[in-house]
Amino acid sequence: MALSTAPAISTPEELWARAAEELANAGVIGVTTVWADNNGIPRSQTVPIDQLASAAAYGVGITSLFPVLDSHDGTTFAHEGLSTPSGEVRLVPVIDRLVRLKGQPAFAWAPGRQLGADGTPTPYDQRSVLERQMERAREAGLTIRAGYELEFYLGKDAQLSPAHRGPAYSPTALLHVDEFAAQLLGDLAADGIPVGQLHAEHGASRLKVTITATDPVSAADRQMLARQTIHAAARSQGLCASFAPVVDVAGIGNVWRLHSSVWRRNENLMSGDGPHGLSTEGASYLAGLLRDLPAIAAITAPSVPSLTRLRPSAFAGAYAFWGVGNREAPLRYLPSTTMLGPSHANVELSPSDASANPYLALAVVIGAGLSGMDEKLALPDPIQEDVGSWTEDRRSGLEVRRLPITTDEQLVALQENTRIAEVLGPELAGAFRAVRKSDWLWAQDRSIEDVIEGHRWLY
Known part of the structure; x- marks a missing residue:
């Protein structure tokens, strides 16, 4: 009997060597x-x-x-x-x-x-932490979709000379950075990053790029790659991009809004026939986020400048509550609409910025949401107002509390939350707290202006 003449299957090493050769030739x-x-x-x-x-x-x-x-x-x-x-x-x-x-x-x-x-x-590998939460969702018959909105400051130089002066959402503002905007959209597409929109944001010389939702690990990868792509496009146009939570004391700051939704097969559980357009399970997912929000924010907005940005009445999400379309809410539910359909329903987390590790940020969001579903948590009524304008008595009556405003408060929130600690694992949780304390000690003898300057070009 003749031996098979089927071609041998390439080993991974052969495939990697071939990829390297193709890249080198290019x-x-x-x-x-x-x-x-x-x-x-x-x-x-x-x-x-x-x-x-x-x-x-x-x-x-x-x-x-x-x-x-x-x-x-x-x-x-x-x-x-x-x-x-x-x-x-x-x-x-x-x-x-x-x-x-x-x-x-x-x-x-x-x-x-x-x-x-x-x-x-290693227990400190943040990508693996996120993968564990994705596996936890899969074991429950669920999948998660996530996407980022990236805000950034665009300057003519490191001295913060603005590349454009607005107004927000204006084509005139983009006209001032036309060559950069054109290159950026082309580079993002070539790098495999699907973009929903690009526009001038509120505040001097700020822009926003919205990245299309996908699975969580891909969302984190795309966020990391988008940073590199934006920095490179800015440099080629003689500009500087800063993703820092706060670029200057008087500025609005850069939010990196994190959107998530939970699915069973082809059904988006963030849309349903329950109150406010949520399904029962989707409401429990959101309730899980609300319950663990102080500890979540300690991961998703962890730096000293992050705490400076979390101001009331600034669309920053300074208090722990949720709302339907309410931009002051740290958890902003975006329901299904007739035009967009149920697939677009999701919840947006606004206490989130570039000082967060994107893999850990997504991991704790998913972990908290899944715990809410496991426990069938009930969701309180939404709040549709700016709670920062309320009296303290009114906020207390509805149990609306300020999110942590100091590093010590964030560390306490992390230390006391067993669910978030379990998501991170003891080794990574310990390292994360140590780093936050080290950053806090660095900031102690510095003015807030010096602290913000020290973080301006890190991300």
């Missing part, structure tokens, strides 16, 4: 693997293109101390699990997310995983 000289640390800051390692296969198979060595690196590149040893300078982990690119950067054509980009010596994710 002019790519390096591959940058990126992850976000516990301050929301993108960190990276770059290898020459001929090392791509090796990096994909074995990773690149990085210090195990990145989880306890604070916003200003200081290392805190306050977390017992990472209390010495010894140790190394392997940063491995996620090859199926590899993208040649349109705005930096000599480089390709990939998100990374942090693996231990045994090849499994």
